[in-house]
Amino acid sequence: AQSVTQLDSQVPVFEEAPVELRCNYSSSVSVYLFWYVQYPNQGLQLLLKYLSGSTLVESINGFEAEFNKSQTSFHLRKPSVHISDTAEYFCAVSPLSGSARQLTFGSGTQLTVLP
Amino acid sequence: DAGVTQSPTHLIKTRGQHVTLRCSPISGHKSVSWYQQVLGQGPQFIFQYYEKEERGRGNFPDRFSARQFPNYSSELNVNALLLGDSALYLCASSLWETYEQYFGPGTRLTVT
Numbered sequence: 001a002q003s004v005t006q007l008d009s010q011v012p013v014f015e016e017a018p019v020e021l022r023c024n025y026s027s028s029v030s031v032y033l034f035w036y037v038q039y040p041n042q043g044l045q046l047l048l049k050y051l052s053g054s055t056l057v058e059s060i061n062g063f064e065a066e067f068n069k070s071q072t073s074f075h076l077r078k079p080s081v082h083i084s085d086t087a088e089y090f091c092a093v094s095p096l097s098g099s100a101r102q103l104t105f106g107s108g109t110q111l112t113v114l115p
Numbered sequence: 116d117a118g119v120t121q122s123p124t125h126l127i128k129t130r131g132q133h134v135t136l137r138c139s140p141i142s143g144h145k146s147v148s149w150y151q152q153v154l155g156q157g158p159q160f161i162f163q164y165y166e167k168e169e170r171g172r173g174n175f176p177d178r179f180s181a182r183q184f185p186n187y188s189s190e191l192n193v194n195a196l197l198l199g200d201s202a203l204y205l206c207a208s209s210l211w212e213t214y215e216q217y218f219g220p221g222t223r224l225t226v227t
Contacts, residue, residue, distance in 0.1 A: 004157075032214050043119075043205055043218040044158070051214065090157050094214050100171025101214055102148060103207075105157030 002027040002093050006106035013081055014114050021076040021109045023091030031093040033074040034103065035065055038088045047089070050074065086113045117142070119208050119219035127225045128196050136191045136222045140208030146170075147189040148216060149181055152203040164189060165211050193224075201226045 007022040025031065032051050036044040048059040055067040065076045074091060088110050092103040120139045128134050140147050146165040150158035160173040164183035178194045187208075193200055203223050207216035 034215075036218075043220045044207075046215060046217065049215060092157075094216075098171075100163050101146075101209070101211070102160040102163050102171050102173065103150075103158070103216060104160065107157045 002031060002095060002104040004091050004093055004104055004106035006089075006091055006109050008109050009107065010110045010112070012112045012114060015083055016080045018079050019077065019081050019085075019111065021089050021091075021111065023074045023076065023106060025072050025074065025091070025093050027072075027093060027095065029098070030096045032096065033065075033067060034092045034094070035063070035074070035076050036090045036092060036105075038090065038108075040087075044090065047076075081111070081113045083113050083115065085111060087111060119206055119217055121204075121206050121219040121222050123222060124220070125223045125225075127227060129227055130196055130198060132196050133192065133194050134196060134224060136193075136204050136206075136224070138189045138191070138206030138208075138219060140187050140189075140206075141217055144208035144210055144217075145187050146209045146211045147183055147187065148207045148209070149189070149191045150205040150207065151175075152205055152221070154202070158205055161191070196226045198226050200224065 003026045005024045013019045034049045035047040050067045058064045091106045148163040149161040152158040162181040163171040167183045181191045183189045203221040205221045207218045209216045
């Protein structure tokens, strides 16, 4: 079984400041890792993913996340946030083994960017 | 290409009733998964289908059932609705080989 912990339920930050959203996971098997973003009254959008290779992955809108196997973490960072980044962010894992490839999500972090 | 589509967008039902939610995957995707998202929480896995076979089931009661059709669309059925079933129901589709799941806009179910 897998579990995901997002340590901060709410993160307020001023526009153009850096931000880090923390994610730790627990799993008895190897996993793939994902970050999803959810805007109000919408479904989830895939932001970035770690499947293999370089432990630092980047999205097209300036977010990056680093997979740390020893610390079982996959923190999301952005060096300079914009008002439009205000949303709920979910970290998720999917097991590499087993018959199902379900996503296990954390409880989410509400990022609010202040002017 | 069209993304994942779900119908209806919103639904209001009474306790004890039955509901059917529908999902059409992205063209070429043969796997569909269903998730329940209660307000203020992360999505919880309900079912996953691949090539019309159930591949996984989350910790939900037998009142919840699903199926996948030959065209890879899917239905989620919930019987004997409870107030606690009020939630956003999300459908996701994927290419089985890549593990990435793409979500639809969801169906907001309210049980009164």
